[in-house]
Amino acid sequence: MLVPAPSAEKITDASPNMVTVTLPDQSVKEFSQQVTALDVAADIGPGLAKAALAAEIDGQVVGVNTLLPADGRVEFRLLTKKDPEALALMRHSCAHVMARAVMRLFEGVQLAFGPTISGGFYYDFELEHSLSESDFAAIEKEMKRIIKENEPFERLEKSREESLALCRDLQQKLKVEHIDTGLAEHDTLSFYWQGEFIDLCRGPHVPSAGAIGKAFKLLSIAGAYWKGDASRPQLQRIYATAFFSKEELGTHLERIEEAKRRDHRVLGKQLNLFTISPLVGSGLILWQPKGAIVRSVLEDYIKQELRRRRYETVYTPNIGRVELYEISGHFPYYAESQFAPIEMGEGERYLLKPMNCPHHIMIYKSQPRSYRDLPVRLAEFGTVYRYEQSGELSGLTRVRGFTQDDAHIFCTDEQVGDEFRGCLEMTQDVLRALGMGNYRVRLGFRDRDSDKYVGDSQLWDRAEQALVEVCQSLGIEAEPETGEAAFYGPKADFVVTDCLGREWQLGTVQLDYNLPSPERFGLEYVGADNQPHQPVMIHRAPLGSMERFMGLLIEHFAGAFPLWLAPEQVRVLTVSEKSEDYGRQVEQQLREAGLRVEGDYRAEKLGAKIRDAQLELIPYMAVVGPKDSENRTVSLRDRIDGDLGAMTAAEAMARLQQEIDAKQVRQVASVDNAGLTDRGSQNEY
Numbered sequence: 001m002l003v004p005a006p007s008a009e010k011i012t013d014a015s016p017n018m019v020t021v022t023l024p025d026q027s028v029k030e031f032s033q034q035v036t037a038l039d040v041a042a043d044i045g046p047g048l049a050k051a052a053l054a055a056e057i058d059g060q061v062v063g064v065n066t067l068l069p070a071d072g073r074v075e076f077r078l079l080t081k082k083d084p085e086a087l088a089l090m091r092h093s094c095a096h097v098m099a100r101a102v103m104r105l106f107e108g109v110q111l112a113f114g115p116t117i118s119g120g121f122y123y124d125f126e127l128e129h130s131l132s133e134s135d136f137a138a139i140e141k142e143m144k145r146i147i148k149e150n151e152p153f154e155r156l157e158k159s160r161e162e163s164l165a166l167c168r169d170l171q172q173k174l175k176v177e178h179i180d181t182g183l184a185e186h187d188t189l190s191f192y193w194q195g196e197f198i199d200l201c202r203g204p205h206v207p208s209a210g211a212i213g214k215a216f217k218l219l220s221i222a223g224a225y226w227k228g229d230a231s232r233p234q235l236q237r238i239y240a241t242a243f244f245s246k247e248e249l250g251t252h253l254e255r256i257e258e259a260k261r262r263d264h265r266v267l268g269k270q271l272n273l274f275t276i277s278p279l280v281g282s283g284l285i286l287w288q289p290k291g292a293i294v295r296s297v298l299e300d301y302i303k304q305e306l307r308r309r310r311y312e313t314v315y316t317p318n319i320g321r322v323e324l325y326e327i328s329g330h331f332p333y334y335a336e337s338q339f340a341p342i343e344m345g346e347g348e349r350y351l352l353k354p355m356n357c358p359h360h361i362m363i364y365k366s367q368p369r370s371y372r373d374l375p376v377r378l379a380e381f382g383t384v385y386r387y388e389q390s391g392e393l394s395g396l397t398r399v400r401g402f403t404q405d406d407a408h409i410f411c412t413d414e415q416v417g418d419e420f421r422g423c424l425e426m427t428q429d430v431l432r433a434l435g436m437g438n439y440r441v442r443l444g445f446r447d448r449d450s451d452k453y454v455g456d457s458q459l460w461d462r463a464e465q466a467l468v469e470v471c472q473s474l475g476i477e478a479e480p481e482t483g484e485a486a487f488y489g490p491k492a493d494f495v496v497t498d499c500l501g502r503e504w505q506l507g508t509v510q511l512d513y514n515l516p517s518p519e520r521f522g523l524e525y526v527g528a529d530n531q532p533h534q535p536v537m538i539h540r541a542p543l544g545s546m547e548r549f550m551g552l553l554i555e556h557f558a559g560a561f562p563l564w565l566a567p568e569q570v571r572v573l574t575v576s577e578k579s580e581d582y583g584r585q586v587e588q589q590l591r592e593a594g595l596r597v598e599g600d601y602r603a604e605k606l607g608a609k610i611r612d613a614q615l616e617l618i619p620y621m622a623v624v625g626p627k628d629s630e631n632r633t634v635s636l637r638d639r640i641d642g643d644l645g646a647m648t649a650a651e652a653m654a655r656l657q658q659e660i661d662a663k664q665v666r667q668v669a670s671v672d673n674a675g676l677t678d679r680g681s682q683n684e685y
């Protein structure tokens with residue numbers, strides 16, 4: 001049936017309104033009828049309409065076919081390939097295409113989730129066929145075909161009931177379950193539709209599949225659980241990535257190879273740093289002598305910083321009575337992530353220490369405290385135990401027993417700002433000394449609408465304010481994140497970017513108004529007014545866990561530790577057996593000077609000995625031949641710069657000592673990661 005076109009008058013009558021669009025350059029456009037983002041782009045210029053991948057209307061990223069409001073004012077920006085937001089959008093669109101290809105190739109595919117993540121995206125599937133990397137070529141080929149067809153991503157909005165019916169029709173039982181449970185609050189839901197493929201999704205996407213281009217690649221397969229629930233059947237996850245250019249994709253793939261080369265689990269084995277024995281237990285680290293050296297040098301350095309900052313060292317046991325953790329709230333609050341209590345009969349129960357705090361609190365409580373004693377700073381390299389799921393365990397980074405460079409500060413309300421500053425400064429100094437200057441600080445603040453937090457609301461406000469101010473005054477890039485606080489207080493987490501552009505969450509500083517409260521441990525000090533007051537507690541650990549931090553260090557330095565941390569700092573190499581006596585003298589001399597030195601006196605060619613030392617990443621070699629023993633010299637060889645020429649042993653030692661004292665970090669290969677440090681986006685429900 002033909003619908004008669006409305007007359008000109010009618011349009012005017014029906015559209016008395018006007019929308020005013022402000023562009024990023026502050027220029028203004030006005031439209032008297034309702035327009036889409038694409039119409040606005042076309043109005044600016046046909047080139048832009050072609051390049052537009054999405055738009056931002058009043059700060060919200062939307063698809064190009066989204067209608068602007070009929071009247072009023074909006075801030076408007078078009079997103080093209082050049083905008084970082086567009087990359088995440090394109091990758092998510094590519095996830096749809098990947099899912100579509102998988103459904104074309106295999107029977108009975110159940111779709112789970114397909115979000116973008118830092119560096120790419122994944123999609124989780126449930127299907128009979130066991131996916132392997134040998135399927136990648138076929139999936140990629142099908143994806144290319146879909147991209148070439150260039151069909152649009154079309155949005156459909158449906159009511160809850162219609163959405164459920166549609167997902168049932170499509171036999172997508174996981175989506176049905178998700179609408180019923182995870183999305184129970186939503187009255188309407190959106191789907192994106194492309195050819196025969198339709199997926200429940202919040203969007204937005206690029207206008208059509210062609211915008212994805214050719215620079216995508218499937219990377220790996222992993223097992224995953226639906227919503228992380230290990231009691232459900234395992235899903236199959238395909239990790240993939242996409243870029244707007246082949247060059248960027250190439251750089252990214254090189255970076256992945258580099259990350260594999262630096263994997264601390266591989267290097268840890270090669271360099272004899274640590275081992276894990278199934279008989280001892282998964283996630284329990286056994287430090288080899290070489291790894292133990294690096295760790296103890298690091299600990300000595302931290303201890304020196306602690307003394308300088310007037311911390312006091314304490315030692316506490318690895319277990320404590322369950323009652324202690326009932327008072328602290330760690331039991332049963334965190335029972336799921338703890339080893340089960342040790343039952344000794346007659347109601348006596350112990351827990352493996354999940355946290356050091358309660359022990360330190362009892363040290364504080366062991367004697368009366370006056371305001372003159374505060375702040376009290378108690379430090380301990382305290383080992384704690386958490387029961388991580390076995391699927392979550394990984395090398396040094398996810399373990400079941402780890403040592404925190406922990407400390408607890410007990411101070412007055414007025415001292416919070418200064419103490420917090422001290423904690424942040426120490427973390428900054430330590431990271432700088434380790435050549436990790438690239439970090440940001442995430443401030444975890446409470447969600448004011450939630451009731452999961454304990455403590456007085458005014459004290460929270462004051463603490464959050466102090467965190468922001470101290471970060472500002474130290475020039476630290478800090479981002480407050482609502483709802484990310486611990487239940488007992490706001491916190492600041494250091495997030496370090498390593499030389500491959502990957503982020504690691506490390507040191508943390510947490511304020512605590514809960515544990516000292518009368519409902520918990522009832523801590524007190526006598527104030528200047530002779531009255532009892534409640535101290536504030538600060539939990540802080542600059543490196544976090546020594547295990548996890550070592551994992552980061554190994555990967556950051558690709559196993560080639562700076563001289564001050566290297567397990568073996570210098571190796572004496574003899575040119576022939578004739579120099580062995582002199583070589584042993586030199587070795588002894590270096591050892592007495594405090595250097596970590598070994599000698600290689602094998603009857604091998606010098607070239608082979610040098611190659612071995614290079615492979616073992618020994619920073620320096622002291623080569624001795626007949627001439628050296630005559631002149632009482634060594635030929636010093638640098639792992640990075642090669643031969644440094646002959647010098648006396650004393651000169652060589654002075655040179656090394658200088659580098660050690662300066663904690664010099666001479667080489668951290670940095671991979672160009674422009675545009676690769678994105679943190680993913682949330683397009684899914």
Ligand SMILES: [Zn+2]
Binds near residue numbers: 093192
């Ligand atoms: Zn989507």
Ligand SMILES: [Zn+2]
Binds near residue numbers: 356357408539540
């Ligand atoms: Zn603590």
